[in-house]
Amino acid sequence: MTQDPSRFRRWAGVDVDTDALVQNVASLVALCAPSKVWAVVKANGYGHGAVVASRAALEGGATGLAVALVQEAVELRAAGLDSRILVLSDQPAEQYGDLLAANAEIMVYRAASVEELAEAASRLGTVARVHLKVDTGMRRVGAEPPAVESLIERIADAPNIELVGLATHFATADVPGHPAIAEQVAQFASVSQLVGPEVEIHMANSAAAITLPDYRETFVRAGIAMYGIDPSPQVPLDRSTFSAALKWWSKVSFVKVVDEGTHVSYGWRYQTSSTTRLATIPIGYADGVPRRWSEVGGEVLIGGKRRPVVGVVTMDQLIVDLGPADESDLVEVGDEVILIGAQGEEHVSVEEWADRLGTIGYEIVCQISARVPRRAVGLFAEPS
Numbered sequence: 001m002t003q004d005p006s007r008f009r010r011w012a013g014v015d016v017d018t019d020a021l022v023q024n025v026a027s028l029v030a031l032c033a034p035s036k037v038w039a040v041v042k043a044n045g046y047g048h049g050a051v052v053a054s055r056a057a058l059e060g061g062a063t064g065l066a067v068a069l070v071q072e073a074v075e076l077r078a079a080g081l082d083s084r085i086l087v088l089s090d091q092p093a094e095q096y097g098d099l100l101a102a103n104a105e106i107m108v109y110r111a112a113s114v115e116e117l118a119e120a121a122s123r124l125g126t127v128a129r130v131h132l133k134v135d136t137g138m139r140r141v142g143a144e145p146p147a148v149e150s151l152i153e154r155i156a157d158a159p160n161i162e163l164v165g166l167a168t169h170f171a172t173a174d175v176p177g178h179p180a181i182a183e184q185v186a187q188f189a190s191v192s193q194l195v196g197p198e199v200e201i202h203m204a205n206s207a208a209a210i211t212l213p214d215y216r217e218t219f220v221r222a223g224i225a226m227y228g229i230d231p232s233p234q235v236p237l238d239r240s241t242f243s244a245a246l247k248w249w250s251k252v253s254f255v256k257v258v259d260e261g262t263h264v265s266y267g268w269r270y271q272t273s274s275t276t277r278l279a280t281i282p283i284g285y286a287d288g289v290p291r292r293w294s295e296v297g298g299e300v301l302i303g304g305k306r307r308p309v310v311g312v313v314t315m316d317q318l319i320v321d322l323g324p325a326d327e328s329d330l331v332e333v334g335d336e337v338i339l340i341g342a343q344g345e346e347h348v349s350v351e352e353w354a355d356r357l358g359t360i361g362y363e364i365v366c367q368i369s370a371r372v373p374r375r376a377v378g379l380f381a382e383p384s
Contacts, residue, residue, distance in 0.1 A: 011251035019378035020245040025060025027241040035216035040223030042068035047365035073104040096120035107133040109143040121160035131165030136187040148191040165200040173208035174232035207231035229361040247341035254280040265311025277322040288368040296356040304344025
């Protein structure tokens, strides 16, 4: 039986401004030219919705898309996207068939992967297109520089496999001037001369694309910047050309007046200092709001004003202190609550969340859970 999705709408959601995504990518394309831009849309488009983010990125001029998992590539193909897609790290060999059926490319850095990919491609009568990943200092994945020449020869000798790219990844591009940058560049230069001009070279993420123009190479892999989020405090975006694409909202579900000295939420870690109004917001740590949000000074916007979150955030709800009853500051059930975004003259940014929590913007948007409905607004106005 098909259910009507509108029956299950909740008082919370994420709005994704696709016009902002298109413009952000267009800004990156203009900034990086003649290098191309590939949009990183892994992790459900950094919480924005992978399909919608991909469509907006391609509209903005991106040449290709990058994901982390084979199933993410398959999802994009199922949505009708026909651009080039790169899977950024090696995957289980049993997924190579799905990878090749999706006409996706993949990073490799192990001899065994080269052999297994060649076998899968031969079996399916196709050609596996690979990018050789070099570990120049990230120490996450990638071949050590001394092993690169041997791997290039293996790829050249293997049937049904083609080397189309050579890549590495900066570990400290978000800290301009860090000595590791020069060290990684030198290590990569020692192996990039081993491939011909037909092989695409790529090494820059968003931060490097902005701050290291000499190393944009064939294309940059732009993730966080396309969503209008600063790569780091040291690498802020130009707000005249980039804007945040995500708005996270909820609604007031309950309001009550409590006396001075009232304890609030689990553990009674917060106690009111005067008679005040408390508003319940039906969103919690299962939705991506950290349980300790109140302890680090977390705030939301209601009625165009900043309101402190108080007490421990619970799984499905959080509580806001509205202050004393005030005829000029009425708050009622159903009123809009902004967790991330603008309301009136006030604005709560992803960067503010990251700063308060001692983390990065990437984590904030990626941790918004799948049970928070997404909807696209703007050019691609459809559910994401």
